[in-house]
Amino acid sequence: MSHILLVPTVTCLVLSLQSMSARADDPNDIVIFANKSVAVNTITIEKARLLFLKIRKSWKKGGKAIAIHASVGEESRNFFVNAVLNRTISEDQSYWQKQKVMTGETPPPEFKNTLKAVFSIRNSISYCLRKDYLEGVVKILLVIPAAPGG
Amino acid sequence: MGNNKIKYIIWIALTVLILVTSTAFTQEINETTQDAQESPTSEPEKLAIKLEAMEQELKKLKTAQEEQRIDQAETAQLKEEMEQLKSKIAEMEKAQTMSDFEEDAQDYAIDHLSFFGYFDLKFAKSFMDDRNLFKAVYEGISTFYISDIHLYIKSEMTQSLSALVELGFIFSPHGADKSYEHSAFGTEYERIDSSFVDPRTTKEHVYGGLIIERAHLTYSPVDWFGVIAGRYLTPYGIWNIEHSPTVVTTIRTPYMQLRQMVPLAQTGLQVFGRLYPSDTWIFDYGITLSNGRGPIESVKDLDENKGLGMRLKLTYMGDNIMAAAGSYGYFGSYTDIKKVAISELNPDLTLNKDVKYPLFIDIVTTSSYDEYLVSSDIVLEIFGVKLQAEYVYRYVHTLTPSVRSLQETALAGAPPTEILYTASSVGLGAYGLIMWDLPIAEKIGGVRLAPYFMYEYNDTDSNQQILSAQLLVAGLNIKPSPYVTLKAEYMRILPTSDLAGNVHVITAQMAISF
Numbered sequence: 001m002s003h004i005l006l007v008p009t010v011t012c013l014v015l016s017l018q019s020m021s022a023r024a025d026d027p028n029d030i031v032i033f034a035n036k037s038v039a040v041n042t043i044t045i046e047k048a049r050l051l052f053l054k055i056r057k058s059w060k061k062g063g064k065a066i067a068i069h070a071s072v073g074e075e076s077r078n079f080f081v082n083a084v085l086n087r088t089i090s091e092d093q094s095y096w097q098k099q100k101v102m103t104g105e106t107p108p109p110e111f112k113n114t115l116k117a118v119f120s121i122r123n124s125i126s127y128c129l130r131k132d133y134l135e136g137v138v139k140i141l142l143v144i145p146a147a148p149g150g
Numbered sequence: 151m152g153n154n155k156i157k158y159i160i161w162i163a164l165t166v167l168i169l170v171t172s173t174a175f176t177q178e179i180n181e182t183t184q185d186a187q188e189s190p191t192s193e194p195e196k197l198a199i200k201l202e203a204m205e206q207e208l209k210k211l212k213t214a215q216e217e218q219r220i221d222q223a224e225t226a227q228l229k230e231e232m233e234q235l236k237s238k239i240a241e242m243e244k245a246q247t248m249s250d251f252e253e254d255a256q257d258y259a260i261d262h263l264s265f266f267g268y269f270d271l272k273f274a275k276s277f278m279d280d281r282n283l284f285k286a287v288y289e290g291i292s293t294f295y296i297s298d299i300h301l302y303i304k305s306e307m308t309q310s311l312s313a314l315v316e317l318g319f320i321f322s323p324h325g326a327d328k329s330y331e332h333s334a335f336g337t338e339y340e341r342i343d344s345s346f347v348d349p350r351t352t353k354e355h356v357y358g359g360l361i362i363e364r365a366h367l368t369y370s371p372v373d374w375f376g377v378i379a380g381r382y383l384t385p386y387g388i389w390n391i392e393h394s395p396t397v398v399t400t401i402r403t404p405y406m407q408l409r410q411m412v413p414l415a416q417t418g419l420q421v422f423g424r425l426y427p428s429d430t431w432i433f434d435y436g437i438t439l440s441n442g443r444g445p446i447e448s449v450k451d452l453d454e455n456k457g458l459g460m461r462l463k464l465t466y467m468g469d470n471i472m473a474a475a476g477s478y479g480y481f482g483s484y485t486d487i488k489k490v491a492i493s494e495l496n497p498d499l500t501l502n503k504d505v506k507y508p509l510f511i512d513i514v515t516t517s518s519y520d521e522y523l524v525s526s527d528i529v530l531e532i533f534g535v536k537l538q539a540e541y542v543y544r545y546v547h548t549l550t551p552s553v554r555s556l557q558e559t560a561l562a563g564a565p566p567t568e569i570l571y572t573a574s575s576v577g578l579g580a581y582g583l584i585m586w587d588l589p590i591a592e593k594i595g596g597v598r599l600a601p602y603f604m605y606e607y608n609d610t611d612s613n614q615q616i617l618s619a620q621l622l623v624a625g626l627n628i629k630p631s632p633y634v635t636l637k638a639e640y641m642r643i644l645p646t647s648d649l650a651g652n653v654h655v656i657t658a659q660m661a662i663s664f
Contacts, residue, residue, distance in 0.1 A: 046429035050467070056426065058373045064309040086469055090596055093632035097663045100266050101394040104304045104314035 027131035028146035030079055033138040034125040035118050038063070043125075043141040048084050051125060053095070054105055059123060067108040068117050068126035076114075076129045083144050084127075262306045269299040270395045270661040276653055283561075283616070283650040284643065286327070296321065300363065300394065310371045318361035335556050335566045362448070364415060378420040381448065385420065385436040385461040386412050386478035387527045387540045395661035399536070399585050399600075401639045402623050402657075405608035406579030409617070411542045412480065412525055416440035416457060417448055430468055434476075436461035442482030443521070453518070457482030472531040479524045486517040486552065517552030517572070521545065534587035544577035546611075561616045561649065575613045581606035585627065598629040609646070618646035635661040 032048055034040075039061035050056035052067045059065050070077040072089075081092050099105040111117035114126035119137045130143070272295055276288035303315040324344040331339040344357035366380025383390060389407050392398045407414065418440030425433040441447040442457025463476030493501060494508040501508045523544040530537045551571035554562070559570050585602035606621040625639030636659070643653040 044429050046467075050426075050429070050432075055432065055467070056373060056424075057370070066309070090632055094629065097632050098392075098397045100302065100304075101268055101300070101397055101663060102391050104302060104312075104316075106262070106264055106304065106306075 025130060026146045027129065028075075028079075029130040030076060030083060030127050030144040030146070031130050031133045031140055032084075032125065032127045032142040032144070033115075033118060033133070033140050035122055036139055037122045038125065038139070038141075040141065041139065045084055045142070045144070048125070048142065049086070052080075052085060052108060054099070054108065063123040066121055066124040068114055068121070068124050069108045069110045070114050070126070070128065071110050071112045074112075076127060076132070079129075079146070080127050083147070264304045265302065266304075266664060267299065267301040268394050268396045268661060268663040270297055270659055271295075272297065272401065272657055272659045274655060274657040276655040278653045279651045281651070282653065284645075284653045286330070288653055288655060297395070298361070310369060312368050312370075313366070314368065315365045316363040318363050320359045320361060321356070322359050324356050324358065330557075332556075332560070335560065337556065374423040374425055376422050378422065379418075381415055381417045382420055382438075383415050384413050384438065384459070384478070384480075385422070386459075386480075386525050387476075387542075388529055388538055389540065390414055394663070395637075395659060396635050396663040399538070399583060399602050399627060400604055400623055400625060401637050401659045402604070402621065402641050404540075404579070404581045404604075404606050405610065405619065405621065406540065406542050406581070406606075409579075409608070409610045411544050411577055411579050411610060412478065412523055413440075413443055413457065413482075415448075416442070416459075418456070422461075430466055432465040432467065434461070434463040434465070438480075440482075443484045445486045452487050453483055453485035455483035455485075455520075470533055473529070475526070475528045477524065477526045481520070481522050483520050483549075484518060485515060485550075488514050488516050490514055515550050518548075518550040519572070519574075520547045520549060522547075534589055536585040536587070537583070538585075539580070539582040541580040542578070544579075546575050546577070548572055548574045558614065561614065563649075573613055575611045577610045577612065579606075579608045579610065581621075596630075598627075600627040600629070601625070602627060615647045616645070616649055619650075620644040620646070633663050635659075635663075637661070 032043060034043075038059060040059060047056070051065050052069070054067065057065055070080070078089060081087060081089055085092060087095070096105075096107040099107075109117075111126070114128050115132065115134060115137060118124045118126045125141070133140075273292070274295070275292035276284075276290050278284055278288065278290060297320075299319040301317050301319070303317075304312065305314075306312045323342045326342045328340040328342055329337050331337060345354055346357070347354050362381065364381050364383055366378050366382045368376060368378050370376030383393070385391070389398060389404060390412070393407075395401070406412070416438055418438065420436055420438045422434070422436040425435075427433060436459075438457070438459035438461070440457045440459075441451035442455065444452050446452070457480060459478060459480035459482075461476065461478045463474060465474040466472065490512045492510055492512050494505045496502050521544060523542060525540065525542040527540045528538070551573060554570040554572060556566060559566060559568060562570055564570055581604055583602060583604040585600050587598060587600045591598045602623075602625055604621070604623040606623075608621070609618040611617050620643075622642045622644070623639060625637055628636040628638075630636070637657075639657050639659075641653075641655045641657070643655075645651070
């Protein structure tokens with residue numbers, strides 16, 4: 001009797017798990033991508049944070065990492081600073097004012113078209129919204145889901 | 151006659167009646183006949199007519215349906231054409247966008263020169279007893295003043311090569327006290343006056359000063375190895391690295407910085423690097439080699455002993471927590487010299503040329519000591535609260551004692567006729583600071599408020615008790631923008647020596663970074 005109940009129970013479980021993990025791609029997801037010259041294929045949020053705060057400046061497998069921001073005011077930048085750098089835009093600006101006088105370090109360069117910038121610059125990394133992403137020109141390292149309701 | 155009349159009347163009435171009736175009857179018959187001729191009299195005919203009518207109706211419906219079908223077909227066709235057009239436009243846009251991604255990737259050509267800096271404006275008022283030694287520093291008069299203006303010049307020549315120059319522009323030495331009037335010591339009050347009158351316009355100007363904080367080249371091909379060459383900030387502690395009023399928490403600089411218990415900057419070389427045990431742990435190291443300390447060390451060294459130092463620091467960076475602990479150890483020598491011209495003369499005071507090199511310069515050491523120091527620092531930032539502390543221990547081993555100045559002799563309590571010499575000593579300095587970034591910025595238009603409190607104990611030189619003091623500082627740090635920092639602070643100095651009394655100072659500061 002128990003064997004009879006086992007199959008439908010397992011089936012229900014698997015289906016419910018699938019429904020939980022399945023998630024349609026949101027056009028407002030943040031896609032973090034790099035130039036195809038970059039040797040790594042994935043990145044963690046922590047590592048991305050270190051690169052964009054210029055605490056870490058080289059790729060683990062070699063080459064100077066060129067972090068590229070979207071232009072100030074872009075929706076992708078606001079989301080990225082919040083979700084990855086874990087701060088507000090104002091806090092990010094304060095951080096760079098502090099870095100400049102402490103070590104002379106300047107913030108990453110900005111480009112309106114981050115996809116084209118990363119495509120054109122070796123060892124570079126940047127981000128954009130999924131709806132702006134084009135397949136095949138750069139490699140995706142990480143996708144950060146959009147905030148619920150955002 | 152009567153009966154005939156009646157019969158006659160009846161007969162006429164009947165005749166009329168018959169005529170009328172027959173006419174009507176005839177008409178009715180005709181109508182009936184006509185009706186009979188137009189409407190079927192039989193059921194099949196009735197059905198046939200009905201069928202025909204229904205067919206007509208059906209025809210009409212079909213026509214209407216056909217017309218509607220044509221409209222729908224036309225609409226559908228238009229929609230399809232629109233979709234095809236949209237698809238074509240998207241393809242063309244994509245093709246145009248993709249044409250931007252045809253060239254090969256290049257290295258990022260920086261060649262970037264940037265200028266930035268900071269300055270501040272302070273307003274301060276001190277309170278103390280009339281008879282207080284600290285009046286040498288705090289006159290007790292409220293005043294506005296600008297500490298200094300710093301300008302940075304940064305050039306990133308390549309991805310691995312950069313240069314940084316930090317210059318400080320100050321109004322000093324104009325206004326600095328050179329000496330005090332003292333009847334027993336026979337000295338006069340003297341203050342530096344660097345004003346002058348332009349002979350062309352008769353307008354008075356005042357010379358300021360220029361400080362070269364640092365000027366160095368940095369070569370860093372990889373994170374784990376780099377070289378700095380030039381004049382650089384000693385990589386120790388927290389305050390020395392932050393050093394700008396736009397970055398440091400308090401207005402008041404700790405005594406350990408003011409009295410330079412650790413050399414604040416050095417001229418020479420530094421090897422540095424950064425390693426990543428994990429994504430959240432960072433290990434920094436640095437090795438310094440320099441002229442060390444000296445009376446003119448930024449210009450040249452006056453001994454062969456170079457200053458050697460090592461910096462180690464471990465940092466943890468989490469989502470809402472940052473913790474770091476570091477240490478710097480240093481060994482160096484201080485030497486001061488005088489140059490004595492020596493000449494071998496004949497009795498007639500001419501040079502004795504029988505002697506090799508009758509005229510030469512002798513270098514004589516007038517003061518020297520070895521110093522060993524170790525510093526440690528710790529900082530913890532968690533959910534807006536910052537805890538920060540530093541400690542310095544310095545041992546000075548005097549090799550060639552020097553004569554103490556008249557002021558130092560007086561402060562040591564000795565008579566002016568007594569000659570005092572410097573001696574080996576120990577110095578201790580430590581401070582602890584706590585600051586809380588209040589979580590109300592979003593409610594007050596993004597303005598950040600952070601109250602803070604600092605305690606410092608400093609005993610710079612165990613042979614000069616006058617330099618020993620405790621400091622209590624409390625204040626509020628206000629940041630209305632990333633470029634502007636406002637501070638309001640109360641400071642109390644509690645000197646250890648009985649020769650000086652307590653001092654209370656209130657200060658407001660506006661620090662700008664640009």
